[in-house]
Amino acid sequence: MKKYLFTPGPAPVPPEVLLEMAQPLIHHRTPEFSVVLDSARERMKPLYGTRQEVILLTASGTGAMEAAVTNLLQPGEEAIFVNGGKFGERWGKLIEAHGGVAREIKVEWGRAVRVEQVAEALRAYPRARALFVQASETSSCALHPIEPLGALTRERDVMLVVDGITSVGVIEQKMDAWGIDALVTGSQKALMLPPGLAMIALSERALERMKKNRAPRYYFDLRRELKAQCEEHITAYTPAVGLVFGLRKSLELILAEGLPQVFARHELMARATRAAGVALGLGLIAPDNPAPGVTGLLAPEGLDTGKVVRAMRDRLGVSVQGGQDQMKGRLIRIGHMGHMGPLDVLVVIGALEIALKQLGHRFASGAGVAAAQAVIESWN
Amino acid sequence: MKKYLFTPGPAPVPPEVLLEMAQPLIHHRTPEFSVVLDSARERMKPLYGTRQEVILLTASGTGAMEAAVTNLLQPGEEAIFVNGGKFGERWGKLIEAHGGVAREIKVEWGRAVRVEQVAEALRAYPRARALFVQASETSSCALHPIEPLGALTRERDVMLVVDGITSVGVIEQKMDAWGIDALVTGSQKALMLPPGLAMIALSERALERMKKNRAPRYYFDLRRELKAQCEEHITAYTPAVGLVFGLRKSLELILAEGLPQVFARHELMARATRAAGVALGLGLIAPDNPAPGVTGLLAPEGLDTGKVVRAMRDRLGVSVQGGQDQMKGRLIRIGHMGHMGPLDVLVVIGALEIALKQLGHRFASGAGVAAAQAVIESWN
Numbered sequence: 001m002k003k004y005l006f007t008p009g010p011a012p013v014p015p016e017v018l019l020e021m022a023q024p025l026i027h028h029r030t031p032e033f034s035v036v037l038d039s040a041r042e043r044m045k046p047l048y049g050t051r052q053e054v055i056l057l058t059a060s061g062t063g064a065m066e067a068a069v070t071n072l073l074q075p076g077e078e079a080i081f082v083n084g085g086k087f088g089e090r091w092g093k094l095i096e097a098h099g100g101v102a103r104e105i106k107v108e109w110g111r112a113v114r115v116e117q118v119a120e121a122l123r124a125y126p127r128a129r130a131l132f133v134q135a136s137e138t139s140s141c142a143l144h145p146i147e148p149l150g151a152l153t154r155e156r157d158v159m160l161v162v163d164g165i166t167s168v169g170v171i172e173q174k175m176d177a178w179g180i181d182a183l184v185t186g187s188q189k190a191l192m193l194p195p196g197l198a199m200i201a202l203s204e205r206a207l208e209r210m211k212k213n214r215a216p217r218y219y220f221d222l223r224r225e226l227k228a229q230c231e232e233h234i235t236a237y238t239p240a241v242g243l244v245f246g247l248r249k250s251l252e253l254i255l256a257e258g259l260p261q262v263f264a265r266h267e268l269m270a271r272a273t274r275a276a277g278v279a280l281g282l283g284l285i286a287p288d289n290p291a292p293g294v295t296g297l298l299a300p301e302g303l304d305t306g307k308v309v310r311a312m313r314d315r316l317g318v319s320v321q322g323g324q325d326q327m328k329g330r331l332i333r334i335g336h337m338g339h340m341g342p343l344d345v346l347v348v349i350g351a352l353e354i355a356l357k358q359l360g361h362r363f364a365s366g367a368g369v370a371a372a373q374a375v376i377e378s379w380n
Numbered sequence: 381m382k383k384y385l386f387t388p389g390p391a392p393v394p395p396e397v398l399l400e401m402a403q404p405l406i407h408h409r410t411p412e413f414s415v416v417l418d419s420a421r422e423r424m425k426p427l428y429g430t431r432q433e434v435i436l437l438t439a440s441g442t443g444a445m446e447a448a449v450t451n452l453l454q455p456g457e458e459a460i461f462v463n464g465g466k467f468g469e470r471w472g473k474l475i476e477a478h479g480g481v482a483r484e485i486k487v488e489w490g491r492a493v494r495v496e497q498v499a500e501a502l503r504a505y506p507r508a509r510a511l512f513v514q515a516s517e518t519s520s521c522a523l524h525p526i527e528p529l530g531a532l533t534r535e536r537d538v539m540l541v542v543d544g545i546t547s548v549g550v551i552e553q554k555m556d557a558w559g560i561d562a563l564v565t566g567s568q569k570a571l572m573l574p575p576g577l578a579m580i581a582l583s584e585r586a587l588e589r590m591k592k593n594r595a596p597r598y599y600f601d602l603r604r605e606l607k608a609q610c611e612e613h614i615t616a617y618t619p620a621v622g623l624v625f626g627l628r629k630s631l632e633l634i635l636a637e638g639l640p641q642v643f644a645r646h647e648l649m650a651r652a653t654r655a656a657g658v659a660l661g662l663g664l665i666a667p668d669n670p671a672p673g674v675t676g677l678l679a680p681e682g683l684d685t686g687k688v689v690r691a692m693r694d695r696l697g698v699s700v701q702g703g704q705d706q707m708k709g710r711l712i713r714i715g716h717m718g719h720m721g722p723l724d725v726l727v728v729i730g731a732l733e734i735a736l737k738q739l740g741h742r743f744a745s746g747a748g749v750a751a752a753q754a755v756i757e758s759w760n
Binding site: 014317339340343350353357370371374380 | 381
């Protein structure tokens with residue numbers, strides 16, 4: 001049975017990238033590898049909207065999140081984090097794991113944090129040294145507004161640290177213009193790679209903070225990585241060589257397509273998926289601020305979405321994800337990131353219709369695929 | 381831009397097969413290769429519905445067609461061929477190229493040959509030594525009835541030679557039960573491989589005919605190949621080693637899915653494609669006897685299908701084929717063979733809708749994908 005991957009990461013890897021990674025390995029302390037590393041890092045900059053250096057880490061996205069915490073916050077220091085889902089919550093856990101004092105802004109899953117909430121928290125915790133937030137909260141399929149948060153934090157000595165794991169390469173990120181101090185992402189989403197690489201860039205003032213920061217750190221010590229990658233053109237520790245080759249290739253494909261086109265394609269896939277969900281009588285978890293990389297559809301009353309996910313995967317070969325934590329059984333998360341086109345939405349919605357019908361959910365047959373088609377017919 | 385392959389061959393190759401073929405080559409005169417060759421040939425038998433030996437040739441399907449002609453017909457001998465399209469016509473060219481006397485049964489593109497037409501030709505040409513026909517005529521997307529033709533030829537000293545290039549692995553073929561004397565196919569269709577391998581099997585009486593046949597032949601001399609492959613477990617000449625490895629793997633996948641399931645899947649994809657075509661106001665070239673491996677949709681009046689094919693490929697990344705020869709510009713041929721599932725029909729129909737709309741054809745938006753979805757919702 002043919003398999004289709006529509007999870008919110010890992011996302012499909014293009015054949016060009018698979019072939020690139022299948023080449024014989026080279027050693028990572030060679031001029032040949034330095035060329036690849038430099039070029040991959042350079043090609044990340046437009047996706048970040050930054051002139052700063054983008055540093056590669058051999059880790060998954062959580063590793064880069066940890067690097068942001070340990071390089072910008074010291075034990076005993078306060079930090080505010082936006083908890084609108086599983087990954088927001090993870091910021092809190094990381095802050096506390098490293099001895100920081102975590103101040104939570106609780107946001108209902110699927111909602112965007114309100115700028116006023118953040119302004120209030122900054123007033124309530126004047127000693128906070130950083131604000132940790134997701135650009136796109138993968139668990140709740142919602143976007144948080146980053147640009148206005150930057151307007152708040154840039155006036156203060158508060159670092160704005162953004163998890164861009166399901167937003168970099170999906171929507172425009174203007175790190176420099178918006179005043180983001182640290183932006184992290186991972187390889188297995190819109191960057192069209194297997195998991196195993198993470199990226200982080202720091203603003204000028206974050207670099208200053210990092211230099212003075214005395215928090216214990218070693219593998220994720222960005223002082224060392226910056227020196228290695230920017231001055232010596234190697235990594236401090238053994239990198240995932242194949243993934244770095246793959247990254248250079250996937251960024252070549254992304255930049256050749258053109259970032260405006262890439263963003264528009266993701267937006268169209270997301271709109272088509274949402275339209276289909278509504279046509280099938282499913283609610284949207286984030287109707288007002290939906291993430292363009294992953295769409296969250298709410299289960300009909302009384303239907304465990306775990307069953308929908310299993311039916312789609314086991315009987316139709318189509319992988320999507322259910323909800324995490326409090327949304328377990330109540331959410332269907334459909335990823336549409338990376339090596340995918342609007343027409344693929346028809347496949348995942350076609351499968352969703354079959355699974356829903358088999359599980360007794362009532363809707364007008366074909367309404368989902370027709371709604372998706374109505375959206376994507378504007379493509380090209 | 382992501383690419384999608386819906387041509388009537390080559391058809392998509394599963395990743396498992398690509399990986400199998402990507403392995404380091406071995407030499408072809410080794411016990412290791414003999415194991416692979418034997419196993420690939422053995423696994424072909426259920427697809428052919430035969431206990432006879434299936435011989436591999438390093439050639440495309442036309443090579444196996446030529447082998448059938450030169451091993452079963454001698455210069456000066458008469459043969460009847462069914463010409464219902466480009467590949468039927470090719471039988472005639474092959475017969476004549478080798479000095480045979482070709483007696484044509486002309487069939488309108490899209491129609492099946494009538495059994496009575498064949499019976500009549502057999503009466504009209506009592507010296508005919510063979511009947512050449514397609515099981516599925518790829519150019520006209522139509523099936524010919526093989527079983528009743530076998531009932532006619534088995535009573536006479538007339539070999540029934542069948543081109544199964546787009547039927548083997550798509551629909552059931554009962555070579556032995558139906559009295560097929562030679563059945564040929566190629567690797568790049570339902571066998572889920574790149575082009576480069578062809579297969580042929582001969583009935584007992586065809587083997588007798590072959591032994592006595594004095595037609596000039598060398599590379600396609602099946603006497604030599606049968607001895608090499610069946611007795612020495614090697615090929616007479618250097619084989620496409622990687623493709624033979626791939627064939628063993630693809631047949632493993634096909635037999636694991638189960639032939640009844642494979643045939644049902646192809647039938648469902650074909651039904652969904654035809655339903656979508658009708659819903660979009662397109663005619664079917666073969667309404668009464670459509671091939672389950674490739675569907676032929678007729679252009680709306682005044683629309684050059686070459687434009688549709690180009691719009692789908694260049695703007696949407698979806699490859700289908702136009703018509704050949706007399707149907708050039710008038711036919712859209714959508715392949716649905718091999719590593720493909722019913723949900724994929726939504727992709728090709730979604731793309732067809734977008735292209736048709738851009739080219740000014742009027743239809744109810746979404747009608748095609750909805751009609752396809754209505755058919756495939758019975759899947760699994």
